[in-house]
Amino acid sequence: MVKPSDTVIVLGDFNLAGVSWDLIDGILVPNSSRDLFNQFLNDLSDLSLYQINSVSNNLGKCLDLVFVDDVSNVTIAPSYALITPVDSHHPPLELSLINSRNSCCFISKKSRAERYSFKTADYNKLRLEISKITWPQYDGNAEDSALHFSNSLRHIFSKIIPLVKEANVTSNAQWFTGELKRLKNQKSKAFKLFKKSGLSSHYSAYSILRHKYNVLNKKCYNNYINRVRLNIVSNPKSFYAFVNTKRKTNGYPSTLKLNDLVSSDENIIADMFAGFFESNYSASSTSSQLNSNLSSYPFFLPSFDCIRIPSITAADVLIHLNCLKISYIAGPDAIPTRYVEAKKKAQLENEVISKK
Template sequence: MRHSYVPPCLPDADITSLDLLLEKYTTRKKLRVFCCYFPQNTQQSNSQATFFEYLSDLVIKFPNDKFIVLGDFNVKDATWLHVPGGHITIVNTSYNNLVNQLFAFMTFTGFKQYNNIYNNNNRLLDLVLSNTVCVVNRTKPLALPEDGHHPSLVVKVESEKNNKYLRAPTRVVRCYHNADYNAVNDELSKIDWVEELSSEDITCAVGKFYFILNHIIDRIVPTKLVHENDKFPSWYSRSLIKLIKKKLKAHKKWKIYGRSSDYDRFSELRRETKRLEAECYDLFINKAENNIYSNSKKFWAFVKSKRSSNCIPDCMYYDDDTGSDGQMIANMFNTFFSSVFTADSNTRFSHDNLPLRYTQTFVVYHQYGKCL
């Protein structure tokens, strides 16, 4: 918890701001809260315009942050209408300058107004503006008697869930660049291909051909286990990941014991982590730019890593079925796609209708396709 970027100084208004930093492992979210009071006076319009401009710049600078702006705005002439989604919108957008600039601010930032509890005069003076879903309800007042112009409210904000995803299985990858190709050539030269394949039809011959090749590959080409890791970006090196883990341990140790020596160690590791992270990123960008024409795999891996999520949830639902592992989820997808797929019997293709000069070529290609 910390104070946010300092709001503008408005002598005729009162604005209190607070930032809540929500952090779990490598995921960091920030919730920016603003409590406002704009009294009715000749400077109200200018003060609100200045504050809205400040907020708009903040939203542009931090597009991933969540904002809640609530308080007494005293825009008494606004007419509100309930719309789907749990919020309400302004109907008379051009009634006066206060209404118009509030509507313009909400349109520009995408903020919604969630308070639909009117006061004794059937007006909404207290607004709850946010770019995340809020639920506003009545609550018991902190002091009696309650102000009839400003009913006591409680605002509930549902934080984003930390979804769990299926862990990618460990893959076996062949290291062809470390293979002994002289040994591969020796093994291939010992095979009498005519004897091995001449007595078979085309389907069995292709199958036997691949069986022989795979047998040689299994014996000569080395392998390694690859563990998928979505916790860190694709361009992080092993040394950087190890350094980050050391930094987290040092930070935890400092938080527990509070010793200056622990903080010095944590500060040193944090500084080294930032330096190495910048080096890894620059190295990755240079390699991606230089090799994008010959090998674009690293570039697209980086683009994929920028998505909010690249994984499948560890629990999915279809009708009354629940899948909690990879095989069950795959079967549910198979059930769904087979239910919406309709085979058109009129579009079946048969090589029996081909002219004779094409028939034999097509049959060979067809048999090869089945084997591959």
């Protein structure tokens, strides 16, 4: 989803040779006699997108167009740092994005997200604080009780669990070896040197490193694919990890909008989903109304009055907690299975002490 701080850029070879662009009051205005072209460009204008590229080819045509939503935030100029022959119909362009908005495009050490470090937490102090949680009377309302418990845990976590900075995620793929990483760094340095100097000798050095990198990258990738294929039965996680790298999007959106509420916080997103699904059910339906609606159903169905919520004991909860694996990731509540493992260990210690 587009955030207010985002910059929208739509660019490519539109190949509208029958359109000329006139500069009027600092804005490029299209001029064409074809109705189809005018309708297309008017639709883009209705979306508040403005064309900013005025660099024409050797025939005086502008085939590569750049549409932006903020003309003061993006600039276009001819590019002179060339590494391939110039296409006479498509001159190379250099796009510059001016970071004039409050958002930052790059992740720095200061802007990295923080998370709770449950690995270094004091679990004895944590258990003591949890044992002090008071339970108000909610008249059997499970939702209010769960919300009270969740808010209490978050408050305790903020006091006891230390915060650590999220590590920078590496962009290297899973098949990268040490030699491949070294070649990639050398190739990048050689390209920067050529772009700065423009010398043919520097371009030759860059070309040699680029060829070595491409050959080794292909070899490492094929070896990785073969390992995943051979170990798909014994290690299916590696297969699905590879599949996830090929996906263009995550399993859930990073930003969610519901009515007038927009949030990127996982806890708030979970609450928004819960609120949306809850709004699709009416609490005013009675058993007689439901039974009357089911009376015309051609098959036998038990009465609505027969449906009972099963009783869940503390022993049932403990059984399912014991089935959790420490490799499971934390959910939106940010409580990892490592904490559950510590709780089980403490319970076993208490049982041993009580038997002595």
